[in-house]
Amino acid sequence: MFEEREYYNEAPYFSAAFTDSSPIRLNAIGELLNLNPAPLKNARILELGCAYGGNIMPFALHYPDADVVGIDISGVQVNGGNEIAKNIGLTNFKLLEKDILSLNSDDIKMLGKFDYIIAHGLYSWVRDNVKNSILALIKAVLNPNGIAYVSYNVMPGWSIFSLLREYMLFTSKDEKAPGIRLQKAKDELKFLQDYLKTNLQDKLDPTLRDTQKLLLTQLNFLQNITKDNKNDYYIQHEFLETHNDPIYFKDFINKIDKVGLCYLLDSSLDDIFKSQIGVYRFDAHLNKNYKKRVDKEQMLDFMLNRSFRKSLIMHKDILEGVEDFDIDISVNEFAKLNFIADIKKQNNKFYIKDRELNPEYYDIYEKIYSKYPESQNIMDFKEYDLQKALFAFLELMLDLNVGLTTYELKDVKIKNVKLKPKIKEYLKYFYENDNPAILMANELNQKIQLSKDEIQIALKIDAGHELDMSDERVCKVMKILQKNYLLIQK
Template sequence: MHDLRERYQRVPYEDFVSPLTDPGLSGTIARLYGIPAVSADGCRILELGCGAGLNLSAIAARHPSSHCIGMDLVPERISEGRQRAARAGLTNIELLQADLADFNWPGERFDRIIVWGLFSWVPDALKARIFEIVAACLAPGGVACICFLTYPGCKLNEGLRDLMTLQSGDGLPQERLATARAALTTLAEAGAMGARHHSSIQAWRQQAQELLGKSDALLFHDELGSDYDPCYLLQFVDWAAEHGLAHLADADTPGGAEHLLPPDMAARVAAWSDDPLARDQFADYLTHRTLRTALLVRAEDAVTAAFTPAAVRELSLGSLLQPLADAAGFHHPRGEDIAVADADVATLLRAASAGQGLRRPMGEWLAAADDAWPRVGATLFGLFARKLVSLSQTTDTAQPPKRPALHAFNRLLLAERAMLVSGHHQPMPLPAAEVAFLRRLDGSLLRDELLACAEAQRLGGERSQQLLDVLWRQGSLLTG
C-alpha cells in the first residue's frame, strides 16, 4: 500500500460529490425490493476510500441525526477533511486514516456502506478485502453501494489507456499527463479528418474528447494508474456472492438498463433471457456502459427480496412532470412527453405537479384503495427507473421557511468552491452573482428582506425568487 499512498500524496485525488451514493436513494431502492432499510435520517454510514470526505460531509450535513465514518489511506486528505468538517460545525462525522488491508471495525454495523472510485483501481487482493469489510460491517437490512468499471464499454477506454501509457512511460506525473493529453488531442483531431472515411474512428474520437475533458487528477488516477481493472457485471456479482453478498439493483438503473432503451430495443433485450442480470449484461453492449453502481445486501436478506410495488405507498414522491391538455399526457422539462394509462397514476401526477419537484408523502398526492397500490406502484416504479419522478424515504418541508438558511456546510462550499449540494445530493456549481446572493442565506433575514437586499437586486428579483424556490423544493434549506 506504500506505493498507492505515495501516488495519491503526489497527485491528490479530486474530491467531489457522487449523487448515486445518496443513502436516501439506496434506501428507497432497497425498500422497493422488500429490504427493510432504515431511513437515511438516523442511520450509520461508512465510506471506504473517502478522500478528504467531501461526499460524506455533504451527507452528514443533510442528515444530522445520522453518524458517518470515513476511512482513507492518505493522512493529508483525512486532515483536510477534518478541518473542513470542523469549520462547518459537523459533529456527526469521523474521518479515520487507515490502511484498507488492516481495517477492522470493532463497533456497531452500518446501515449504508459507500465505496466510490476505489474498487476497480486497486489490486485483486484489495478488492477481496473490500468485499470482506462490507460483508463484516453491513447491518441486517443494510445496503452497500459500490461503483466499478465495467465491460464492454471500458474495452474502448483500455485501448486509449494503452495509447497514453505507451507514450507517457514512467516519468513524473506532469510529464506523463502532458504526453497523454498530447496523444488524446492528436487522436481527436486526426479522427475528425478520418471519420467521414471510417465510421469506427468516430467512437475513438468521441472517447478521446471525453477523456480530455477530465481534470489532471482524474485523468492521472482513473486512466493512468497502475491498476485499471474493469469487469463484466456478471463477474462482479459472482465475486460478491463468494463473500456472502447479493446484488440487489443498480443505483443508476434500478429497474434494469432496458428501462432506458427505446421500446422496440427494450423488447428485444427482454426476449434475450428470463434472467434480469443476463438482460442487464446484454443491455450494457447497447449502451456502451463504462461504470456501474451496484447496490449489495447480505445474502440472507436477499433470500426474501423481491420487487414490491405496493411499497411506494410508504415513500414520498416528487415530480416535475406537468399535465398536458390530454388528461393522460405529461411533459418533462428535459423535453420528454409521456402518456399514463392508469387513471389513479394520472390523478396522482396531476396533484404532484403542483409541488414542482417537492417530495411529499404519497398519501398527500393520492387517496387510493389498498388494492390499488400494487398497480400504482408498478407504474410509478417504471417512471422512477426512467428518471421521470423522484421517490424517497424522506420528505421535504411543505412550506418554505420564513427565514431562508443554508446549513453551514453549504455556506462553506459557497465560499471555497462556488457550489452547494442540494437536498437530493446533487452538486450545484453556481455563477458568482448567485453565490453572492446565496451567502446571505444565514437565517437572519426574512424572505422579503432577502429579495430586497443589494445582492438580490444585482442578480434580479425574478432569478432571486427562482433560486429560493428551487432550493426549498430540493430540500436544501433549513426548516427552522
C-alpha cells in the same frame, strides 16, 4: 498500498456528491424492496475511499444523530475533510486514514457495524488483493439488514475506453508531475482526434473506417469532458490512474458470492424497471435462454455495451436459501416512496432534463410540476387511475435526477425563513475557498449551483439583514435555497 497513497496525496481527487450512492436513496430502495432497511435518523454510514468526504458530508449535515465515517488512504484528503467538518461544526462526521489491506481484527471491531456502506469509484481502481479486502471488509462490518453500494467499470463497454486509457498512459509516460502528465495526455488526445477526423474522409477500407469511427465516437465523448478543466480530476483518476481494471458483471457476482454477499440490483433500478430491450423477438430470446436474472443482466451488458455499474449488495442470508432475489412491486410498494421531480414545462410539453416525458401522463406531470419542490407520493393521485399513476412514476424514477425518499419534503414558502442548522457554516466554506475540495450538494446529494456573490446573499439571511425580494438576484438565490430544502420557517 504505498504507491496509491503517494499518488492520491500528490493528485487529490475532487470530492463530489453522487445521488445514486446517497444513503437516502439506498434507504428508499430498501423500503421499496421490503428489506426493512435501517432508519436514517440514527444510521451508521461508512464510505470506503471517501477522499475529502464530499459524498457523505451532506447526509451528516442533515442527520445530526447519524454516525458518518469515511476511510481513505490519503492523509492529505482525510485531514482536509476533517478540517472542513470541524469548521462547519459537524460532530457526527469523521474521516480515518486507513489502508484497507492493513486492517486487522481490532481495527474492524473498532469500526463496528454499519447500516449503509458506500464504495464509489474504488473497486475498479485498485489491485486485485485490495478488491478482495474491500469485499471482505463489507462482509465483516455490514449489519444483517445493511445495504452496500459498490460501483465499478464493466466490460464490454469499457473496452474502447481501455484503449484510450492505454494511449494516454503511453503518450504521457515520460512525465512525472501529475499536472504536466495530464496536460500531455490531453494534448495527445487532441492530436489523435484530429488525425481520425482527417483520415476518415479518405479511408477506403470499410472495416478499418468503421473501427476508427467507433474509436472517434468514444474519443469525442472523452474530449468533451476534458475541455472543461473542472473535470481534470476525473481524467486524472479514471484514465491516468495506476490501476483501472474493468470487470464483467458475471465475474463480479462470483466474487461477492464467495465472501457471502449477494446482488440485489443496481442503484439506477434499470434491472427491475428497464430489464427488457423493448423488441419482442429479442426479449423473447432472452427470457427463453437466460432464466437466471444475473445471466440475463450479463447479456444486457453485452447488448447495450454497458461500461459502468452501481450495484447494491447485501448479506447472502437474505436470500434464505433461494438462488436469486425476487419481489413483486406494486402500488403498495411505491406508496412507501416520495418522489422529488424537477419537471420542466415548455410549449405545453414536460421534460426531465432534456428528455421529453410521455404525453399519456401529462395530467399527472402537471400536478407534480405545480407542486414542486414538494415531494409527491403515488397516493396523492387517488383521483387518477392508480395504475396509470404507477406507470407515470415509473418513468420518473428511472432518471437519477429524480430524488427518492421515504419521508415527505415540504415546500417552505420564501417568507420569514432562516437557514437550516449548520447550512450557514457549510455555505461559508464555499464562499471562503476559491477552489473547494468538495461539491456543494443538498441532502439528496444533488448539486447546488451558487456563485460566490449568490452565497453572500444567502449568508445574509441569518445575519439580520432585510432582503429586498424585488431584487432579481435575491429572488434567484432564495428559490435555489428553497428547492434544495435549505430553509426552515423561523
